[in-house]
Amino acid sequence: MxxxxxxxxxxxxxxxxxxxxxxxxxxxxxxxxxxxxxxxxxxxxxxxxxxxxxxxxxxxxxxxxxxxxxxxxxxxxxxxxxxxxxxxxxxxxxxxxxxxxxxxxxxxxxxxxxxxxxxxxxxxxxxxxxxxxxxxxxxxxxxxxxxxxxxxxxxxxxxxxxxxxxxxxxAGERLRLQRKLTRALLGEQGAERSGPLEGWAGHAARLGWALPQRVAVGVLSRPAREAVAPAVGPEVLLDMEREQPLLLVPDPAVPGRREQVQRALRGWTGAVGPAVAPADAAVSLRWASEAMGLIERGLLPSGGLLHCTEHIDALVLLPPGELLEALADRCLAPLADRGPTQRRRLAETLLAWLETRGGAPETASRLGVHPQTVRYRMRQIRELWGDVVEDPDRRFELELVLRSQRLQGRLSPPVG
CATH class of the missing domain: 1.10.490.10 (Globins)
Known part of the structure; x- marks a missing residue:
């Protein structure tokens, strides 16, 4: 001694x-x-x-x-x-x-x-x-x-x-319990979940973490390989042992919770799925993972914590890329023999018209061009598509395809 x-x-x-x-x-x-x-x-x-x-x-x-x-x-x-x-x-x-x-x-x-x-x-x-x-x-x-x-x-x-x-x-015991609870909530292979989720209330209580009414699951990208765990607070479960760390945010609608997590994750990039019942935590994780994939492809903004519920259009339209490309080939076939610039301008005009459901002035305002320019382009569009643009189902398909292309950056966003 x-x-x-x-x-x-x-x-x-x-x-x-x-x-x-x-x-x-x-x-x-x-x-x-x-x-x-x-x-x-x-x-x-x-x-x-x-x-x-x-x-x-x-x-x-x-x-x-x-x-x-x-x-x-x-x-x-x-x-x-x-x-x-x-x-x-x-x-x-x-x-x-x-x-x-x-x-x-x-x-x-x-x-x-x-x-x-x-x-x-x-x-x-x-x-x-x-x-x-x-x-x-x-x-x-x-x-x-x-x-x-x-x-x-x-x-x-x-x-x-x-x-x-x-x-x-x-600290080691808490991390071990957090990982076990996280895996159980997400229903991952090998997790010890043999009964209803309520059976984990006692297990969660050992962490001082009562099972919430709603939970949102987030996926994070490390700002650096050696980045230390962010101080998200004891209410938020954090699993840093994964290649992409996970966090489980209990009752995300509680006042101040969102700001608390945002402050703790300053400097990190991540995506948080929608709030769901704890038994459906895997659903929230799936949407967060989809969003993270779009962030990595440059299709959604990085450099912060993105909330899936604020980017539903991108999450619905972008992931099934092959199907939408096939639909685009069919719907936009009338533009196939046009040059790239004309093809883009007509597509942007058609999308603005579909979104406004208005006349030339409303469409022109959305595009930032003169109404007469819109009238000229719309005459070309009707010549190319004919009665298709009057069919509600075809209009829906066209808007779906064109919105997807705009989310990918292939069409310009509206200016007004």
């Missing part, structure tokens, strides 16, 4: 404590050791009063673990003063265990350090009184104070080590 290294600050002069007569040091130590049991009890009682939520555990012998730790720390420090060199050998597991326990109970490091500061303040006050009784000169007491704080730093280090171990284990 490594000890806590207590070293006085480097100085040109020999420490005053080292020059004390051995008899005086032993007198101080004897007085202090006699006080240790009562002082340890006083320190623990004061800590419990000022930090009433701190749990008190007992060891196998029935003693309070915290009391044993305080007593051992005081005894080890005093005995080290008598030896005058080397490092005090302590059973430091008690301080690591204390840190682990506090980490598991969700206490912060600030609260732990406050407990230690309180303890050392009480200990120093009594040791200063004992030093006065033993006639220890002030310079030596200054050395004693510095050694005491260095000793405390070592104990804090051990506690922080235990705290960090507990935090790491808790």
């Amino acid at each position: 490594t000890g806590v290294d207590v070293r006085a600050p480097a100085a040109a002069e020999r420490p005053a404590w080292a020059d004390l007569p051995g008899r005086q040091v032993r007198d101080f130590a004897d007085r202090a050791l006699r006080e240790v049991p009562a002082l340890a009890r006083e320190i623990l009682d004061t800590i419990c009063r000022e930090h009433p939520r701190m749990p008190l555990l007992v060891d196998e012998s029935g003693e309070l673990v915290a009391l044993v730790g305080i007593r051992r720390a005081l005894e080890g420090f005093v005995q080290h003063l008598v030896r005058g060199s080397g490092s005090p050998q302590l059973h430091l597991e008690v301080f690591q265990d204390f840190g682990r326990g506090e980490g598991q109970r969700g206490r912060t490091l600030d609260s732990l350090q406050a407990v230690y500061r309180l303890g050392v303040r009480l200990a120093w006050r009594r040791l200063a009184e004992i030093g006065h009784e033993a006639r220890i000169p002030p310079p030596a007491m200054y050395d004693l104070a510095e050694a005491g704080f260095a000793f405390l730093d070592g104990l804090v280090d051990q506690t922080v080590r235990g705290y960090a171990e507990a935090a790491a284990r808790q």
Whole structure:
């Protein structure tokens, strides 16, 4: 077991404590050791009063673990003063265990350090009184104070080590539970889902995540291979173990939820599917994956978090590309022998007319051209298509094809 290294600050002069007569040091130590049991009890009682939520555990012998730790720390420090060199050998597991326990109970490091500061303040006050009784000169007491704080730093280090171990284990366990729950909600192969979704309420509760009424599933693209997980908050489940990370957003319509997720994912590209019942989470994932595919093809905007419900036309029209291309070949066959520029202008005019269902002025406003230009083009369109443009079913097919081409960037967007 490594000890806590207590070293006085480097100085040109020999420490005053080292020059004390051995008899005086032993007198101080004897007085202090006699006080240790009562002082340890006083320190623990004061800590419990000022930090009433701190749990008190007992060891196998029935003693309070915290009391044993305080007593051992005081005894080890005093005995080290008598030896005058080397490092005090302590059973430091008690301080690591204390840190682990506090980490598991969700206490912060600030609260732990406050407990230690309180303890050392009480200990120093009594040791200063004992030093006065033993006639220890002030310079030596200054050395004693510095050694005491260095000793405390070592104990804090051990506690922080235990705290960090507990935090790491808790984080790992939470990630494991999140992945299991995510796979179950999505109905993925190998997921442990043998009954209705409500059966996972207890499993989700271990995460502090109650099953929501609605859930939206998102797919993310990492801004860099080494990107750390975004701080989406405990309400949002995040699975970073996938090539494209997933997030499950509970009750996305809750006020502030959308803004919370947007802020956390600043700098990321992603797509969030529609809100669905938890049992249909796989449906939301499917639409998010479709949207992500369109983002990667440059057909939907990247550089932010895209919501599928705001791009329904693209998601409906773009994915079945082969079918729409076949329909386009048939519907737009009258334009086949026209040049590229004329073909595009007539197609844009036809789409504007289909969308406005108006006359030349409304269509011209949408295109940003003169109404007379629209009338001229519409005469050409009627010559090319004939009565087809009056058939509701054919008009629907034409609008479907032309909207798809505009979403792909092959036709210009309307200007008015």
